[in-house]
Amino acid sequence: MATPVRPTEKAGSAPRSGREPGRWAGLAARLRPRATFARHALLALVALVVVVLLLELTGPFRNSQFATMSYYAIAAAGLTVLTGLNGQISLGHGALMAVGAYTAGLLLPAGIPLLVVLVIAAGVTAVVGVIVGAAASRLKGPYLAGATLAFAVAVPGLAIHFDEALGGEQGLAVPSPRAPEWFADAVYFLSANETSSAKYLAYVGWTVAIVAFLLLANLAASRIGRIWRAVRDDEVAAELAGIRLSPVRVLAFTVSAACAGLAGGVLGVVVRLAAPTGFTIVLSISLLTAVVLGGLGSLFGAVLGSALLVFLPPAVTNLGASAGLSDVQSAQLAPFVYGAVLILVILLAPGGVVGTVRARWHARTTAPAEAPEERTGRS
Amino acid sequence: MTAPPADPAPGPGSPVAGSGGDDVLFAVDDVSVRFGGLVALDQVSLAVPPRGVHGVIGPNGAGKTTLFNVCCGFVRPDSGTLRWHGAAVRRLRPHQLAGMGIARTLQGVGLFRGLTVAENVMVGADRHRRAGFLSGLLALRRSDRDERALRERALAALGELGAAHHADQLPGSLPYPVQKRVALARALVAEPELLLLDEPASGLGGDEMDELGDLLRGLADRMAVVLVEHHMDLVMSVCDRITVLDFGKVVAEGPPDDVRDDPAVVAAYLGEEAHR
Numbered sequence: 001m002a003t004p005v006r007p008t009e010k011a012g013s014a015p016r017s018g019r020e021p022g023r024w025a026g027l028a029a030r031l032r033p034r035a036t037f038a039r040h041a042l043l044a045l046v047a048l049v050v051v052v053l054l055l056e057l058t059g060p061f062r063n064s065q066f067a068t069m070s071y072y073a074i075a076a077a078g079l080t081v082l083t084g085l086n087g088q089i090s091l092g093h094g095a096l097m098a099v100g101a102y103t104a105g106l107l108l109p110a111g112i113p114l115l116v117v118l119v120i121a122a123g124v125t126a127v128v129g130v131i132v133g134a135a136a137s138r139l140k141g142p143y144l145a146g147a148t149l150a151f152a153v154a155v156p157g158l159a160i161h162f163d164e165a166l167g168g169e170q171g172l173a174v175p176s177p178r179a180p181e182w183f184a185d186a187v188y189f190l191s192a193n194e195t196s197s198a199k200y201l202a203y204v205g206w207t208v209a210i211v212a213f214l215l216l217a218n219l220a221a222s223r224i225g226r227i228w229r230a231v232r233d234d235e236v237a238a239e240l241a242g243i244r245l246s247p248v249r250v251l252a253f254t255v256s257a258a259c260a261g262l263a264g265g266v267l268g269v270v271v272r273l274a275a276p277t278g279f280t281i282v283l284s285i286s287l288l289t290a291v292v293l294g295g296l297g298s299l300f301g302a303v304l305g306s307a308l309l310v311f312l313p314p315a316v317t318n319l320g321a322s323a324g325l326s327d328v329q330s331a332q333l334a335p336f337v338y339g340a341v342l343i344l345v346i347l348l349a350p351g352g353v354v355g356t357v358r359a360r361w362h363a364r365t366t367a368p369a370e371a372p373e374e375r376t377g378r379s
Numbered sequence: 380m381t382a383p384p385a386d387p388a389p390g391p392g393s394p395v396a397g398s399g400g401d402d403v404l405f406a407v408d409d410v411s412v413r414f415g416g417l418v419a420l421d422q423v424s425l426a427v428p429p430r431g432v433h434g435v436i437g438p439n440g441a442g443k444t445t446l447f448n449v450c451c452g453f454v455r456p457d458s459g460t461l462r463w464h465g466a467a468v469r470r471l472r473p474h475q476l477a478g479m480g481i482a483r484t485l486q487g488v489g490l491f492r493g494l495t496v497a498e499n500v501m502v503g504a505d506r507h508r509r510a511g512f513l514s515g516l517l518a519l520r521r522s523d524r525d526e527r528a529l530r531e532r533a534l535a536a537l538g539e540l541g542a543a544h545h546a547d548q549l550p551g552s553l554p555y556p557v558q559k560r561v562a563l564a565r566a567l568v569a570e571p572e573l574l575l576l577d578e579p580a581s582g583l584g585g586d587e588m589d590e591l592g593d594l595l596r597g598l599a600d601r602m603a604v605v606l607v608e609h610h611m612d613l614v615m616s617v618c619d620r621i622t623v624l625d626f627g628k629v630v631a632e633g634p635p636d637d638v639r640d641d642p643a644v645v646a647a648y649l650g651e652e653a654h655r
Binding site for chain 2 (some may be wrong): 036040239241245
């Protein structure tokens with residue numbers, strides 16, 4: 001779901017802005033619903049159609065890749081709100097995902113419905129996020145990275161320490177819910193396809209993702225998002241405007257943590273396992289790179305970044321194999337290409353994919369400086 | 380802060396010429412600030428009436444910005460008190476200022492780089508908000524209405540300063556004087572009773588300085604303006620009263636004409652030159 005979080009194309013900026021937009025911008029503004037919710041709901045609907053098309057036109061293997069991508073996208077969206085909009089870095093989101101996954105692993109066997117479990121997973125992780133966020137709100141830059149890193153390292157250790165309840169190194173098996181009959185019928189009616197387990201999980205993941213993206217886009221477009229960005233850009237000026245910095249930061253961290261928890265819940269169900277090895281620091285760093293690659297602060301960028309995370313390594317490995325490399329060599333190619341892409345993006349397009357495209361677009365649409373006809377309106 | 384409006388506080392007779400008057404909006408009483416061994420402010424007093432422009436001048440390092448930082452709660456005074464509408468203000472924190480009705484601009488511009496001009500000003504108007512977290516999360520009509528109201532306020536404030544046509548641009552793309560006007564609009568949109576301006580004329584050319592002077596005179600009919608400024612011409616032509624600081628002490632206070640001829644002021648400014 002393509003919901004850019006940036007200010008320029010934002011809620012309420014179209015009506016009566018007092019300047020004459022270009023022809024296309026004018027047309028777009030007229031076609032666009034005025035209410036923020038209607039606009040975002042429309043995008044969500046489009047996203048849903050795209051998801052259905054992708055999942056119905058691809059096979060079980062791709063479906064399972066899309067299921068994986070769904071939880072990366074949810075977590076990356078939460079992280080892009082935290083890092084891109086509020087300027088807080090977190091290396092602890094992998095651990096927050098673990099909280100969500102273990103919550104799902106503990107609750108699902110009790111027969112609680114999947115959606116309820118996912119909501120609880122988000123809620124529990126949000127509570128953890130309040131605590132971590134309260135500590136984080138006092139720290140900045142590298143210190144914040146260090147503290148969240150410590151959190152990321154500590155949490156998997158907890159699972160090993162409480163091995164009776166949490167399954168130790170082996171982890172916790174998460175029962176994978178079956179597709180309900182109506183769902184299989186609906187899919188058959190739609191595309192005459194059978195419903196594989198991977199397909200059902202991908203649908204669950206992406207439905208959850210679309211709802212999460214809708215809510216995040218709403219927040220980002222509201223005054224909450226504006227205040228997050230204000231605190232990110234200039235603390236002193238924000239304080240002078242009457243903003244209390246700590247609660248604003250804690251709120252951003254909490255919202256972000258809730259997303260990570262939701263993503264963790266989906267991960268548990270898709271992977272069918274919540275184990276310490278699944279939530280190493282590598283996961284946290286992958287999320288951060290996904291967010292940077294896609295474009296900090298952009299929800300659509302989070303989708304692009306998580307797509308790269310899921311589809312790039314196998315694609316590169318295949319490419320290496322067909323170019324005549326040995327298995328080991330082609331497997332090593334993937335991290336190399338990933339790192340190279342990251343370096344190239346930072347060198348050539350520091351705004352990430354979305355940020356760069358948007359900057360180009362912005363430069364094109366606003367390049368001819370408007371005539372200062374309002375200068376006279378002075379008292 | 381819900382202070383009763385203008386409870387005329389008699390105020391302990393300040394050391395500076397008769398400023399403890401009956402019509403004081405904001406007062407600084409005998410404030411001292413020490414940074415280690417350095418005395419940044421030494422028993423400084425200031426009384427600001429509800430209308431008019433009050434200038435604070437002095438050579439570099441005289442303590443002007445420290446005084447502003449005390450007024451904003453960035454620096455806690457070692458002794459002395461602040462009074463707002465006659466009531467003593469304790470443990471002032473910067474984020475409380477806006478709610479009290481005090482706005483401050485920063486040296487330089489201090490705009491939010493990643494926010495459009497309109498959004499910058501909307502942040503300043505945030506004390507007028509109504510919508511909370513939930514209506515934002517669910518994009519309720521309430522949130523949209525609130526955003527529209529804030530945006531209209533912002534555009535009105537920008538319009539007053541002749542910058543409304545820049546509303547949807549990023550501040551970094553605008554000339555410096557325009558950025559300064561946007562920063563001023565962000566302070567004004569909160570409808571403050573007291574406006575603290577930290578070097579509003581820095582980086583401005585002659586014409587722009589004249590415009591700023593006219594603007595400040597206009598604002599002085601609606602609110603109290605306190606400015607720290609280096610440009611003497613502007614200060615002398617705009618201010619109703621001037622406080623002169625030197626080495627953290629008030630060396631003179633009064634109307635511009637009196638201050639201009641005060642020997643202590645001449646010594647503070649010219650004395651250094653003469654010694655060389």
